[in-house]
Structures are given as C-alpha cells and as structure tokens.
Amino acid sequence: MSSNSARALAWLITGEARQHPGRIAIALIAIAIGVALGFAVHLINGSALAAFGQAVNTVNGAADLKIEAASRLGFDEALYAKVLQVEGVADASPVVVLRAGVARGEPFTLLGLDIIRAAEVTPSLIGAPASGPGGGKQGGGGDDVFASDALFLSQAALIAGKLRIGDRVMINANGQVHPMTVRGLLPAIAEGRRVGMMDIAAAQWLFGRLGKIDRIDLKLTSDVQAGDVRARLRPLIPADAIVSDQNDDAQQSDGLSRAYRVNLTMLALVALFTGTFLVYSTQSLSVTRRLQSFALLRTIGMQRSGIVALVTIEGALAGLIGATLGLLIGFGLAAGALDILGGDLGSGIFDGAPPALILAPLAAAGFFALGVAAAVGGSLIPALRGARAAPAVALKNAGDSIDPRDHLAGGLPLTLLVAGIGAALLPAVGRLPLFGYLSVALLLAAGITAMPWLARALLAPLARTSHRNVPTDLAIQHLHGAPSAAATALCGIVASTALMIAMAVMVTSFRGAVDQWLGDILSGDLYVRSEPGWGGFDQGSQTRMAAIPGIASIAFSRQVPIVLDPSEPPMSLIARPVGTDGAALELLGEEVMPPPGTTAVWLSEPAARILAVEPGDAIRLPIGTGARFAVAGIWRDYSRQQGAAVIDSSDYDRLTGDSVRDDAMVLLEPGADIKVVQRAIRAAAPPPLKSRLTMAEPASLRTLALSIFDRSFAITYVLEAIAVIVGLAGVATTASAQASARTREFGMLRHIGVGRGQIVAMLGIEGALLGAVGGLIGVTLGVAISQVLIHVINPQSFNWTMTTRLPVTLMLSVITALIVSSAITAMLAGRRAASMDAVRAVRADW
Incomplete structure (x- = not known):
C-alpha cells in the first residue's frame, strides 16, 4: 500500500470515528467486556489454583x-x-x-x-x-x-x-x-x-x-x-x-474447580462471541450508510481490496482498543473479585485467605488476540458486502440487498442448527462439556443467520393487512420490504437477549431444583452439627440426647471424606440410618436389593455419574477389610458436586468400629419447646462440644443454602446484567444509525406530504416492532440454548440433572423493555433526521 493510499485510509477511518463516535464506542465496549470477563476469570482461577497448590505442597512436604x-x-x-x-x-x-x-x-x-x-x-x-x-x-x-x-x-x-x-x-x-x-x-x-x-x-x-x-x-x-x-x-x-505423588495432588486440586472455572470462562467467551455480533451489526449499518461513498471511491479508482481494508481496519482498531481496555478492566475485576468473593468466586470450593493475584502474560496475549479477532471477524462480512456492491447501483441507492419478492434461502441456518443439535449429543471431553459450548455457539449463529427469514415471517401477517394509518403502514412495509436491514438491526439485540435469557433460565431452573430438593430432605424439626476439629457425639452423648424430654426421635449421622482415586477430589461417605430399603432417601428410579454377602450402598447422582455405575453394580469403597459393596439405588443431591455414598449406620459401625457421629436430625414431640430442647442438647453434648454446636431449624437452613447458591452464581448474575446493558446500548446505536442512513427517504416522504410528526411516529413504530421481533426471537433462541446448558453442560460439568423452569416474568419484562427502549430511541434518533429541510435531504438523490 502506497503512502498516499495509507493516508487516504487513515483520513476515511478518522472521519468516520469523528462523525459517529457512539457507534464505534458500543462495538469497542462489547469487545472490552468479553475480554475483561474472560481474562478476569482466568486470572482468578490461576491465582486460586497456584495458592491452593502451594498450600497442598507445603502441608504434604516434598516427598517423592x-x-x-x-x-x-x-x-x-x-x-x-x-x-x-x-x-x-x-x-x-x-x-x-x-x-x-x-x-x-x-x-x-x-x-x-x-x-x-x-x-x-x-x-x-x-x-x-x-x-x-x-x-x-x-x-x-x-x-x-x-x-x-x-x-x-x-x-x-x-x-x-x-x-x-x-x-x-x-x-x-x-x-x-x-x-x-x-x-x-x-x-x-x-x-x-x-x-x-x-x-x-x-x-x-x-x-x-x-x-x-x-x-x-x-x-x-x-x-x-x-x-x-x-x-x-x-x-x-x-x-x-x-x-x-505431587502430580496426583495437582490433578486433584485442579479437579476441585475445573468444571466451575471452565464454565465461567466459556460464558465469558460467549459474551465475547456476542460482542462479535454487535460489531457485525454496527459495521453492517455503517457500510449500508456509506455505500454511496464507497461507490464513489470505486468510481475514482479505489480497488475492492481497499474497501475491504478500510472496514476491516476500522474493526481491528476497535478490537485493539477494546481488547486493551478489556485487559485493564479484567485485571481490576480480578483483583476486586479475589478480595470480595475469594479465589472460588463465592462457590465455596477453596478455603483460606484470598490468594495473591498472579499476572499471566501469555493469557493476556491470548485474550488480546481473541478480542482483536472477534472485532475483525465481525467486520469482515460487512466489508466484503460493501466491496461487492456495484458502483452504479450503489450510487443510485437501490435499497435493501434482498428483494422482498425473493424466497429467502435457509440452507446455512438449517445447517448450523443441525450441527448445533449434533454437537449437543456428543459426550464430554475429559469431563468437560466442550461440545456443549460448541453447540451453544452454533445455535446462536443459526439464529442470527436466520434473522432475515424470521423477521419477514413474523412481519408478513402485518404486511398483508391495511391499518388505515400512514405511520403504521409505512413502518410495517419498510421492515417487511427490507429484511436485510431489519436483520442487521436485530443482530446485536438477539445475540445479547439470547445469552441473557439462556443464563436466566438455567439459573432459575437450578435454583428451583435446589429449593424443591431442600424442601424434600429437610424433614426434621431441628438439625444439630458439631464443629469440625472438635470431635463429635460419642455413644454416651448420643444416648443422653435421645433421652431428652420433648424429642420424639433423633437420627445421628457421620460424614467422612474418602478417596477412590488419588488424582480425583474426595467423595463423601455418609453413615446414617437407612434400613434395608432406602426409604429415608429421595431415590431416583428403582431400587435394587444387593446380593447376599454384600453391603448396600446408595450413591448420589453425581457419584453414580462419576463412577459410571447403576443400581445393582458392584463398587469398591475404602473401608472395611475385604468388604464388598453393591449399589442399591441412586439419590438426588445438589450439595456435593464430587459425589457421596450412603451406607446404613449399623453397616458403618460394623466395618469401621467408629461409633462417633457429627450431625443429628431431631423430630420433636407435639408441643415441645424447641428452645428448651436446644439447651438440653447442648448440656448433653461432650464438654469440648458444648460451645461448638450449630443448631438450626429447617427454614433457616433453607435460607442459608439458597444464599450460598446466590453467592455461588453472583458472577452469572453479573454476566446477565452486562448482557442487558450491552443489548439496550445496541438498540440505541442501531436506531441512530438507521435513522441517519435514511435522511433522503425522509425528505422524499416530506415532499409527498408526510409530516414530520408522522415520520417520527413511523420510526417509533418501527423501533417497537424491531424490539418485539428481536425480543421474541431472542427469548426463543435463549430458551433453546438454555436446554443445552441444563441438559448437556450441567450434567457433564457438575454431574447433576434438573427440570426446566422458565422465568416468565423476566422474559416478558425483557421483551417489554426492548419494545419500549427501541421505540423511544428510534423516535429520538428520528427527530433530528426528520427535522432536516426536505429539499436539502434529497439534494444528492440524482
């Protein structure tokens, strides 16, 4: 490229930036957010794992x-x-x-x-x-x-x-x-x-x-x-x-949070993927508005490659600035999150003091490159479309690139949809749902590429009906007759809305499942737990507690971490009264009686998935010399991601000789005073435990568990909020860009008698329709993506399943917010464009 060409490109790029800084800023912010979230999650995870690994090594020493x-x-x-x-x-x-x-x-x-x-x-x-x-x-x-x-x-x-x-x-x-x-x-x-x-x-x-x-x-x-x-x-x-050995220790500590951190990283990258669509939307509108300028440049000698370079460099510059800002913001987010939420982002995986933040230059370079690539990728298709436009046609402003009379091809969206469904059916890779996230990306791409067809299909019934209202008819016919422009306007809205709804449905379903599960298992009147490190309830204290007046029955249990594989995190072994039929557990599916000579064990759903066993299968547990175990049933558990195994208390005592218990569930007699019973329990406990007991009623335990859940998903709520903000900002810039690109259209309408107020009303109706269509498609696509999160990514990551629960109020609120915000921003943007003198507006229309 000659120096003159370079100066010309620089002049064109800086001129566009000066004239429309808001649109470039939105694309830049979208890239910055995706990079910041991904880099922050990576820094937090790396710092937490390094601190945890150092702690494990120092406690274990330097043994071979x-x-x-x-x-x-x-x-x-x-x-x-x-x-x-x-x-x-x-x-x-x-x-x-x-x-x-x-x-x-x-x-x-x-x-x-x-x-x-x-x-x-x-x-x-x-x-x-x-x-x-x-x-x-x-x-x-x-x-x-x-x-x-x-x-x-x-x-x-x-x-x-x-x-x-x-x-x-x-x-x-x-x-x-x-x-x-x-x-x-x-x-x-x-x-x-x-x-x-x-x-x-x-x-x-x-x-x-x-x-x-x-x-x-x-x-x-x-x-x-x-x-x-x-x-x-x-x-x-x-x-x-x-x-x-130390490699096993490293793998075990890595396995504690691997699924959690990979899922957060993938969600951050999905946010960056959404940013790509926002860049695409912004650049597409920019190219559409400048088609005549590009045609003039082509006429005076600029090659197609120059147009491609111009638009692509604009995107790359936005990517460079956005990625740089993203790294700085990500570093700040990581530092703040480590202080506030800790190295596990509130999930409770790691304990101890917040780890020191460790810089990761290679990771920074990787996320920087991803940010630039996302911006360039979002700019490439608009750049090619602008370069392919015939100068003679573009100079006359032929309108939308798709003839409304043509049948829209659905080959690419259908191919992406089928590929997305196929990816969702593939198994995990190393217990990570990599194909699940590929499915999310493919489904999102399928929805975006289908936008022209979907927009026309949703608007067709309105287009066939006369509404006897000039602004309404003009708005409907414009959107139906320009599906490509409508799709470009909807692209960013749909991407951000789909991401937000998908996460909201997943979190709502998970929280609802946990809430229902807590209601099923918290059947006692009072729960007692001894603080770790202070022993437990010996046989004598158990007898004294059972004899307390007002207690109808008391069931003691003990929870012991067991290691089945040195490279995997420990599983929980729970000894509690179960009997021979597992009636005390919330079983999933049928129960199988173990064969003679074996001890019955009931596995939690995560444990069964990790061990790949079913009821009736034989398993090994590291207790009891020569003991044989068989899976009697599978029970639902949302509190232990690494799995748990339950055996009856009598079997545990027989195999281990350990009669100490950690926890107790108390059923009270009718009319018993729970405060009096609590004081009696504390008095009956062993002396070291008297001040180290935690007693809680079911309601408070339920509230505590749900608060822990909300803390664990705090970062997910942040992602949802960011998606909403970016989506609404995209609505504003889209409306402004389209209004600016249609000044001559407004001038022509003024010449044939349409008033300024009617033009503004038309734009408001167009904005409302775009918001409604974008909201409906985004919510529908989000619900579809949520099914991958719920039925593929969650089971493959955390080994538990749940049913779908839809946050209907949130979904309706999102659609309403999009309709209102789109209408308002379109009217505000249109007032300036419609206020231009009619003669000046069409002076260039030769």
Missing part, C-alpha cells in the same frame, strides 16, 4: 511418593515397617493428620511427625523452636521438638488462635482435649494456611490414634523411577490406603 489414608479413619501403622523394606525406598516418614481446634481460634490441620524421619524426607514440615522467653529451655533448642506437649504453629494458625510463642493452650482433636505449649513456628508453611506440628507418638497417645497413622511420606533412591516403586507398593497397600 506418599501413602495416604483413603479416609480420616487412617490405616494400620504396621504398613510402615513393610514399606521400609520395599526396593527403591530410601526412607519413610509416618504422619498422623488431625483436625484440631483451640478455644479462641479457627480449626487447623495438626500433623504428628517422627521428627528424625521427617528430617530426611520432609524437613520443611519440622517446626523451628523459638529463641528467647517462652521459646524453650535455655532460650530454645532442638530438644523442644521432641517434647510431648510441644506445639509448633504456622503464622496463620498463630494469628487465628490469638496466640503467642510460649502460650499454654488447650488443643482439641479427635474428641480429646489436652494442654500444649506453643514452642515455635512452621516457617515453610504457605501464607494463610493454618497448620500445626507435634511429635507423632504424643499425637497418637494424647488424641486416641494408637496403632493408626494417616500418611507415610516416601523418599526414593536416586536410581529408581517412581512408577516402578508404585508397582512394588501396590500389593502391600490395604483397601483403606492409596499411593499418590
């Missing part, structure tokens, strides 16, 4: 391999001696892991270590005795770590417990309470992680874990592969233990 208990019940310590004999194992360090608490602080993870062994395998876990007052004998020394009452805390645990070095503190773990002295810190533990360390023998003796350990950290010889050692260990590992 580790043998872990599959549940918090631990495994026999006799395995330790056997592991030391395995070829390739240089050293091994046994570990007891307890959930502990102090009277004034938050629970923390208490590690019991063999100090000598840990010094060789995981030295970063060993406490550093403090020097000076309170730090130990003669100012501190190495012997402090072996003292039976010596406790070493991370900085976060020290602060949470409001403790200082040298303090004497009562530690509660596994239902036992003993005094200990804070002798020092754990300097290598990640910031924000509450961890404590003590001698393993003291931990076993004081806290009732004799003969049991929870982990064995392994250091391998330099001449072996970890995979070979794992194979040698496999025959030694009991059913209640697993072998894992």
